[in-house]
Amino acid sequence: MGMEDEVVELCRELIRIDTSNAGDNAGPGERAAAEYVAEKLEGAGIKTTILESDSKRASVIARIEGEEPSRDALLLHGHLDVVPARASDWTHDPFGGEIADGCVWGRGAVDMKDMDAMILASVLDRARTGRKPKRDVVLAFLADEEAGGAYGAHWLVDNHPGLFEGCTEAVGEVGGFSLTVPGDRRLYLIETAEKGLAWMRLKAVGTAGHGSMIHDDNAVTELAKAVARIGEHRFPIRLTPTVRRFLEQACEAYGIEFDPKDPEACLPHLGTLARMIGATLRSTLNPTRLDAGYKANVIPQHAEAQVDGRFLPGYEKEFFETVDALLGEKVQREFVHYDIAVETPYEGDLVGAMEEALIWADPGAIPVPYCLSAGTDAKSFATLGMRCYGFAPLKLPADLDFSGMFHGVDERVPVDGLRFGVRVLDRFLDNA
Ligand SMILES: [Zn+2]
Secondary structure: OOOHHHHHHHHHHHOOOOOOOOOOOOOOOOOHHHHHHHHHHHHHOOOOEEEEEEOEEEEEEEEOOOHHHHHHHHEEEOOOOOOOOOHOOOOOOOOOOOOOOOOOOOOOOOOOOHHHHHHHHHHHHHHHOOOOOOHHHHHHHOHHHHHOOOOOOOHHHHHHHHOOEEEEEEEOOOOOOEEEEOOOOEEHHHHEEEOEEEEEEEEEEEEOEOOOOOOOOOHHHHHHHHHHHHOOOOOOOOHHHHHHHHHHHHHHHHHHOOOOOOHHHHHHHHHHHHHHHHHHOOOOEEEEEEEEEOOEEEEEOEEEEEEEEEEOOOOOOHHHHHHHHHHHHEEEEEEEEEEEOOOOOOOHHHHHHHHHHHHOOOOOOOEEEEEEOOOOHHHHHOOOOOOOEEOOOEOOOOOOOOOHHOOOOOOOOEEHHHHHHHHHHHHHHOOO
């Protein structure tokens, strides 16, 4: 089977292995998918190691020698887990891997069993035909990305850093996809930055008492005021190098002048991507949970809320100073989950190899760097000093709401996009 047919079959088969991760460490786990991947690689003569951080929470690592083994190695990483899906909401079975309307349907079709399949299809074809990548490549198929990587990338980086020895650059999700712009051209968004994340629990402590009396120390009131201040706050616009370059190139593609005083001017042109790109111009805070009390006539002693905070690379200090000022004296915060922001320059040979492969496969390609408003396993690998990029190449139809596919109902990936992606990734490995 050729690489372009195989990538489609691999993607479908991976989708059929349910690796739902609700973040409670109680799902089916990634073990079956890890064994599937390892078996495919071993079948092509590539030695693999399966590591389990907890029961059924398995990741697969392999190392492939390149033409120039004296050079630093490149890490290619993809996660095997997916967020859960409720079948009754879907047009096609989320774990069926069906093909309909020119797409492979199912949970993980774009996040990110598509890229797992592209990596596999390329390296399997290379192994069978004796085509080495330019330099040593480490493959990592990881557990637990969807819950922050404590059982996957973070665990491996903390407990088995030697597996990534010599890796100075890493390529994973979420980038390399196209956005159609005027003149039958396409921006391809290569991820060079990610916002940091601060999921926080807010706690107010007051005095408990009878709901009928005068009461000036009410935890619910104090918490509600802080949550409202947090929810209504808008951070100032801060243009990181990545975002500035993205906006300049996006403006050029749409034929509008980039105005640093009004950098949001091009957002309305970006269609469904506007909300995600808009969130990369500033840090954000969104209240997401509230919890207090147990009876209408009892003033509780405690009240809690949770907030999803995301800070721009380089603006972490400003972010937390702002949070603390908004919380005031009576509300304390603690982390539910914290992870760093990352940003790496859009330059160098690796970026050159991505651009070359995209333009080779799509002469209308305009590769651009962008910042992801969310986070990926790149955060873990950045702590080992790697420069991290999101490059899972996909040429998409102009009307597909791609960002809505992530964790969405009816997640699907165009078959042609998969075939395009494996061609580009394979070409990239020749020159990376
Ligand atoms: Zn993902």
